[in-house]
Amino acid sequence: MTATQKPRKRIRFSTVMDHIVLTLGALFMLVPMLMVFQLSTVPDAEIIQRGPSLNIGDQLDDNFVKAMFEASGFSGENTGVSMLINSFILGIGFAVGKIILGMMAAYAIVYFRLRFATLAFWAIFTTLLLPLEVRILPSYEIVQSLGMLNTYQGLIIPLIASATATFFFRQFFLSVPEELVAAARIDGAGPVKFFIDILVPLSRTMIAAMFIIMFVYGWNQYLWPTMITTEEDMYTLVRGIKQIIQVFEGTNLPEYGRGNLLALIAVIPPVLIVVFFQSWFVKGLTESDK
Amino acid sequence: MKRALFSNIWLPVALLLPQLVIIAVFFYWPAGYAVQSSFYLQDPFGFGSTFVGTGNYESLFRNNEYLKIANFTLWFTVIVTFFSLAIALILAVKADRVIRGAKTYRTLLMWVYAVAPPVAGFIAVIMFNQSWGPLTEFFALFGYRFQVGVNFNDTAFAMILTSIWKQVPVNFIFFLSGLQSIPRSVREAALIDNRSASGRFWTVTFPLLAPTGFFLLIINITYALFDTFGIVDTVVKGEPGNNPMTLVYKVYVDGFRGNDLGGSSAQSVVLMALVLALTFVQFRLVERRIHYT
Numbered sequence: 001m002t003a004t005q006k007p008r009k010r011i012r013f014s015t016v017m018d019h020i021v022l023t024l025g026a027l028f029m030l031v032p033m034l035m036v037f038q039l040s041t042v043p044d045a046e047i048i049q050r051g052p053s054l055n056i057g058d059q060l061d062d063n064f065v066k067a068m069f070e071a072s073g074f075s076g077e078n079t080g081v082s083m084l085i086n087s088f089i090l091g092i093g094f095a096v097g098k099i100i101l102g103m104m105a106a107y108a109i110v111y112f113r114l115r116f117a118t119l120a121f122w123a124i125f126t127t128l129l130l131p132l133e134v135r136i137l138p139s140y141e142i143v144q145s146l147g148m149l150n151t152y153q154g155l156i157i158p159l160i161a162s163a164t165a166t167f168f169f170r171q172f173f174l175s176v177p178e179e180l181v182a183a184a185r186i187d188g189a190g191p192v193k194f195f196i197d198i199l200v201p202l203s204r205t206m207i208a209a210m211f212i213i214m215f216v217y218g219w220n221q222y223l224w225p226t227m228i229t230t231e232e233d234m235y236t237l238v239r240g241i242k243q244i245i246q247v248f249e250g251t252n253l254p255e256y257g258r259g260n261l262l263a264l265i266a267v268i269p270p271v272l273i274v275v276f277f278q279s280w281f282v283k284g285l286t287e288s289d290k
Numbered sequence: 291m292k293r294a295l296f297s298n299i300w301l302p303v304a305l306l307l308p309q310l311v312i313i314a315v316f317f318y319w320p321a322g323y324a325v326q327s328s329f330y331l332q333d334p335f336g337f338g339s340t341f342v343g344t345g346n347y348e349s350l351f352r353n354n355e356y357l358k359i360a361n362f363t364l365w366f367t368v369i370v371t372f373f374s375l376a377i378a379l380i381l382a383v384k385a386d387r388v389i390r391g392a393k394t395y396r397t398l399l400m401w402v403y404a405v406a407p408p409v410a411g412f413i414a415v416i417m418f419n420q421s422w423g424p425l426t427e428f429f430a431l432f433g434y435r436f437q438v439g440v441n442f443n444d445t446a447f448a449m450i451l452t453s454i455w456k457q458v459p460v461n462f463i464f465f466l467s468g469l470q471s472i473p474r475s476v477r478e479a480a481l482i483d484n485r486s487a488s489g490r491f492w493t494v495t496f497p498l499l500a501p502t503g504f505f506l507l508i509i510n511i512t513y514a515l516f517d518t519f520g521i522v523d524t525v526v527k528g529e530p531g532n533n534p535m536t537l538v539y540k541v542y543v544d545g546f547r548g549n550d551l552g553g554s555s556a557q558s559v560v561l562m563a564l565v566l567a568l569t570f571v572q573f574r575l576v577e578r579r580i581h582y583t
Contacts, residue, residue, distance in 0.1 A: 014487065018384040019391075025381045026398035028455070032413045034407075036423070041414065051422025053475050105309040107501055109352075111300035113295045120306055129569050131536050133414040133516040137545040137554050138320035138327070161316035166309065181295070191296040220406035222520040227546060241408040245415055245527055263412050270404035282400075285460075286467045 209284025
């Protein structure tokens with residue numbers, strides 16, 4: 001919406017201002033992460049002497065080997081690889097679980113005549129109101145009494161107990177033309193066939209958008225994994241961050257390079273997904289929250 | 291509602307069952323348990339509990355430390371919400387206006403969405419390192435000795451700055467999509483009516499963005515209250531001490547570390563009430579939102 005009626009000079013000035021502000025904003029976002037990268041390329045001794053600098057060192061591969069394959073922690077069981085695997089299990093398990101349960105429940109609510117539909121609807125949608133953080137301690141006790149501490153089920157299932165995906169798919173299913181059901185019936189398709197052959201393929205974009213949002217959400221979980229996983233071989237990367245900081249504090253020659261590289265590895269997968277599937281992600285985010 | 295429905299009876303029940311079982315066990319049970327145990331005083335050694343009525347709540351609101359934390363949480367929430375909304379709005383307006391490099395700017399301004407809060411806290415710990423942190427050195431230029439983890443205000447500043455950094459991208463995405471949904475015809479009409487760009491912004495763009503803004507206000511308050519846990523925990527390095535903390539962090543510290551189930555549950559219930567109140571406000575605003583569009 002640049003004003004075409006305005007004198008040329010003025011337009012230039014405001015455009016330059018726009019670019020300056022945007023560049024400053026981009027730097028505000030980017031510089032901290034570039035610093036983390038720089039710190040993971042130089043020797044620890046250099047960091048201890050002079051901190052972050054513009055010097056890109058040659059320690060990246062060394063630090064990578066240390067971060068990924070050398071065991072750390074108290075029990076010596078968590079390597080970067082094991083944390084990375086746990087993070088993927090949490091992210092993918094959470095996203096897939098949430099999408100499958102959400103689609104099933106939304107399908108039942110939208111496409112079937114149910115006697116207790118209203119009750120089920122409210123029982124499910126009340127869960128949108130209270131985040132896990134406010135009922136964290138009783139949730140922990142229940143998971144503990146079910147013997148699910150330090151298990152993937154205990155990590156993932158309680159996080160799934162909310163209706164965001166159900167709500168999202170309900171909205172989407174309501175916007176699908178009704179004639180489709182009628183047509184499918186005439187062709188002799190039952191509800192299962194209709195769901196799998198028509199509705200699921202129609203929802204592909206929505207599923208992709210949900211998957212990205214839910215994967216990032218699951219990957220970035222911190223409080224719940226902190227409580228549920230006490231054994232180091234169950235740690236995710238994000239869960240392990242605090243330990244890295246505590247190791248920094250407690251030692252004379254902290255392994256800054258390794259720590260920074262682990263932080264970088266914890267960030268790369270979700271960032272890549274968000275950046276590469278930007279349009280789906282933005283669509284899913286701005287439409288699901290309405 | 292759909293008119294062409296299937297009339298199967300058992301299939302929808304089977305479809306709903308997994309979702310209902312999970313929320314019954316991991317949502318309603320813990321929520322009810324929290325309410326119940328907020329009325330009991332737990333024996334510290336695990337030998338049963340005694341009913342104390344509203345005792346836990348009364349001691350909560352008479353506890354100076356709790357009130358101090360509530361006060362800090364309020365200021366923290368106000369400051370984080372205001373600045374992350376304001377910065378994101380400015381950036382979104384500019385990003386909506388530029389033509390060259392628009393897509394690059396958009397990517398560079400939104401990727402932080404995917405960074406986990408504790409990683410953001412980790413970066414703050416590095417930035418404010420006592421002996422060589424770049425931001426510590428920056429403040430030293432002005433003769434101020436910045437001490438995160440030691441000085442209450444310094445730690446609060448680091449938490450707030452980090453929380454804003456982490457939240458700007460979400461607001462940016464929503465504001466930009468709000469701006470891009472303003473119809474061309476409205477923009478062109480505004481251009482004829484009002485020659486000054488700032489005049490157009492305040493009389494046309496800003497009111498049209500207000501519904502997005504209201505919605506984001508609630509999202510940001512919820513973020514500052516709950517999702518900043520990872521930032522608080524990493525910036526204080528897991529050692530609360532005399533450091534600032536938010537209400538959610540206090541629930542965690544008292545319940546998980548201090549083993550005070552009753553007191554921690556009462557705090558959880560207070561937070562639940564707060565969230566319910568916010569949700570109520572949100573629903574009211576969403577109703578109003580419809581009138582705008």
